[in-house]
């Protein structure tokens with residue numbers, strides 16, 4: 711297995727990229743995952759800096775849903791009732807796919823967030839949309855968009871990976887099973903699934919079952935603990951997850967995607983990495 715971490719996790723630190731990468735390489739990371747940030751990309755600077763390190767780029771994490779960038783709201787929702795906005799979200803994804811190609815990355819994740827209030831939020835009534843209505847949205851709105859984006863991914867020599875999110879982020883595609891159903895319908899080598907332990911911990915009946923059921927499409931993993939910290943800092947039992955991933959024959963990257971803002975982040979990125987590496991070696 712190889713190990714990576716999302717650079718967006720260090721956004722809070724205002725640390726220079728060179729300093730972050732120097733430490734990550736020393737700590738034993740093999741790669742980093744870049745944020746698909748169209749607001750302050752500095753792509754050439756990032757490329758030049760990365761060139762002086764022995765670190766690969768796994769791929770690009772898209773900025774899905776609503777984020778604050780440079781004090782302004784940045785929104786990307788692939789499921790939108792506003793045609794002009796929906797078009798701009800497809801263009802944004804294309805930007806990420808091209809960026810991925812430029813950095814020799816393998817994939818771009820996509821999450822199915824929506825600006826439709828009924829679909830975007832987990833409301834007091836719980837489970838707002840009926841399964842039938844969700845199916846209708848997937849057939850009419852999502853599959854056509856994913857088909858276009860998969861073609862663009864193929865043209866750029868990279869893969870589009872659908873990442874299920876927990877219910878507090880989106881009402882559509884919360885589980886490995888739902889992602890698997892979509893993947894079967896797209897049925898393309900340039901399309902796959904990314905599973906994230908933080909979201910799985912909320913939505914899946916079993917980590918092992920989720921991983922096993924998506925083995926045909928499983929192309930990447932995000933690791934964070936139950937509280938979004940580095941593994942070992944919350945209460946997820948990672949042993950069974952690492953075992954299940956190895957069992958399906960996956961030996962690519964495990965990419966940590968922690969929120970490091972409340973930790974001694976320099977230490978925790980090392981401790982979490984060592985914790986999982988040790989686990990992997992003992993299985």
Ligand SMILES: [Mn+2]
Pocket residue numbers: 873906932967
């Ligand atoms: Mn993730």
